[in-house]
Ligand SMILES: Nc1ncnc2c1ncn2[C@@H]1O[C@H](COP(=O)(O)OP(=O)(O)OP(=O)(O)O)[C@@H](O)[C@H]1O
């Protein structure tokens with residue numbers, strides 16, 4: 001059998017709360033992700049999505065259990081494993097190109113090669129003409145594309161994305177979803193993508209991992225074997241959408257009734 005790229009085995013995480021008690025943020029999780037796979041994590045607020053991503057990215061270590069990448073325990077952040085956050089994380093005083101080059105320079109890549117790779121990454125996200133601008137001159141969608149370009153420039157082996165499109169308007173969001181899929185299909189990077197948005201999860205993921213809160217855990221893993229690009233108005237898309245919404249209602253029935261998740 002092919003070795004998994006990512007393997008979580010009984011991985012759990014607890015934090016000490018204000019009164020000094022241990023609280024379980026993530027109950028033991030078992031999950032395997034193959035190389036080149038695109039996996040989405042969805043679930044209500046506080047169900048441990050970011051905690052799980054932080055374990056994978058090496059920003060946190062598990063309280064018990066095992067987190068492995070390429071057969072090796074994750075002991076900390078790694079140069080080829082990149083996290084993209086919701087708030088872009090750009091340096092405001094640096095130009096778009098300088099932001100993209102930063103990661104390459106930090107990895108000791110020679111200036112000429114770094115420059116070429118930086119421009120190529122900006123072209124991939126359609127921002128080559130904005131190279132000299134500064135973040136404050138860009139829209140939210142453009143900033144997020146710079147963050148994606150910066151991540152892609154280092155040709156990461158793994159891309160962890162924590163609600164990267166949550167702050168964007170619906171049009172920009174749909175566009176960036178398509179862009180991300182195109183880039184992923186070209187690069188075949190392994191992607192773990194966190195979102196609140198069930199439609200976004202079905203648009204992007206080959207598998208959707210639905211999580212539940214208190215304590216954070218995996219409720220169900222749904223395979224989405226639809227071809228890309230996925231047509232959101234098609235019946236087969238609707239079938240997966242329904243399945244995920246029904247399961248989500250089970251997880252969060254009251255919230256689903258109260259909030260916008262009901263369909
Ligand atoms: N550093 C920390 N210290 C203490 N508690 C934490 C810490 N990080 C997370 N938690 C707790 O762990 C639980 C899971 O948090 P996490 O941020 O992983 O949820 P999430 O699914 O990403 O939520 P959201 O959708 O709101 O981003 C929450 O109850 C949170 O309060």
Ligand SMILES: [Mg+2]
Pocket residue numbers: 049050051162
């Ligand atoms: Mg989170």
